[in-house]
Amino acid sequence: MVKVLTIASGKGGTGKTTVTINLGTMLAQYGKKTFIMDADIGMANVGLLIGLDNVPVTLHEVLAGKASIQEAIYDGPGGLKVIPSGISLQGFQEANPERLKDVLKDIVDRCDFLLIDAPAGISRDGVIPLAVADGVILVVNPELSSIVDALKTKILTEVVGGNVIGVIVNRTSPENTEYVVQKMEKVLGANVIGSIPDDPGVKKAAAAKTPIVLKYPLSDFSRSVKRIAAKLAGVQAAETAEVSSEKFVDRFARALFRGKR
Numbered sequence: 001m002v003k004v005l006t007i008a009s010g011k012g013g014t015g016k017t018t019v020t021i022n023l024g025t026m027l028a029q030y031g032k033k034t035f036i037m038d039a040d041i042g043m044a045n046v047g048l049l050i051g052l053d054n055v056p057v058t059l060h061e062v063l064a065g066k067a068s069i070q071e072a073i074y075d076g077p078g079g080l081k082v083i084p085s086g087i088s089l090q091g092f093q094e095a096n097p098e099r100l101k102d103v104l105k106d107i108v109d110r111c112d113f114l115l116i117d118a119p120a121g122i123s124r125d126g127v128i129p130l131a132v133a134d135g136v137i138l139v140v141n142p143e144l145s146s147i148v149d150a151l152k153t154k155i156l157t158e159v160v161g162g163n164v165i166g167v168i169v170n171r172t173s174p175e176n177t178e179y180v181v182q183k184m185e186k187v188l189g190a191n192v193i194g195s196i197p198d199d200p201g202v203k204k205a206a207a208a209k210t211p212i213v214l215k216y217p218l219s220d221f222s223r224s225v226k227r228i229a230a231k232l233a234g235v236q237a238a239e240t241a242e243v244s245s246e247k248f249v250d251r252f253a254r255a256l257f258r259g260k261r
């Protein structure tokens with residue numbers, strides 16, 4: 001089973017961290033034991049976005065050999081487990097990304113999914129997460145520079161013995177989604193496992209340090225992420241619908257019987 005997934009892109013700013021946090025939260029909501037790890041050890045953002053930016057032990061200390069991975073696991077939103085990275089320059093310098101593979105051995109048995117938020121670019125700390133995962137998911141924007149860099153990352157992943165299992169197209173608009181998805185599959189030679197619309201709620205949720213899927217669960221953004229999570233978790237799409245329709249039926253019944261139920 002594919003359980004260690006690296007979320008990568010090539011080009012910076014395509015939405016890797018946003019996807020990692022929200023997809024991770026949704027997988028956890030589907031009852032999957034899910035960890036997310038901020039492997040962007042130079043420009044860590046995960047902690048900042050979910051209110052775990054002031055923790056004593058991070059992936060920096062673990063990769064520096066100063067702490068065990070168990071000490072760097074924190075409770076995140078919606079049942080998610082989070083391994084944040086530090087933000088200090090010294091911590092970055094002391095962290096050795098080569099240790100990542102050994103670190104993973106200590107957590108894979110404890111989870112159903114581990115999502116690794118990778119850095120942009122093709123630095124050493126960016127390449128290692130491509131090689132150590134069971135599968136790589138590329139987050140691509142519907143623009144040429146993003147597609148070209150994603151293609152480079154796909155080739156690099158294969159060179160280092162990794163495997164791209166799919167593409168998420170992020171920041172689509174209703175007019176271009178279908179065309180863009182077809183183009184991506186053709187150019188990247190990889191399956192598009194979902195598309196996520198551009199959504200102003202992303203910035204508001206970041207300011208509130210809450211995943212969008214929890215803050216705006218009924219938004220198109222959240223529905224898209226839910227579909228992708230259901231696919232990865234092997235949950236029937238119908239089940240997604242059932243969850244919400246059950247809640248609706250409950251609410252409806254309560255309103256009808258006014259507390260007699």
Ligand SMILES: Nc1ncnc2c1ncn2[C@@H]1O[C@H](COP(=O)(O)OP(=O)(O)OP(=O)(O)O)[C@@H](O)[C@H]1O
Nearest residue numbers: 012013014015016017018120171197198199202203
């Ligand atoms: N679907 C979306 N709709 C609107 N804004 C988005 C969406 N996805 C990401 N963004 C915004 O784009 C910016 C970059 O997102 P994010 O930090 O997730 O990208 P990244 O790939 O992790 O970046 P980096 O390469 O710097 O690590 C952020 O300001 C985020 O709020």
Ligand SMILES: [Mg+2]
Nearest residue numbers: 016017040045
């Ligand atoms: Mg990021």
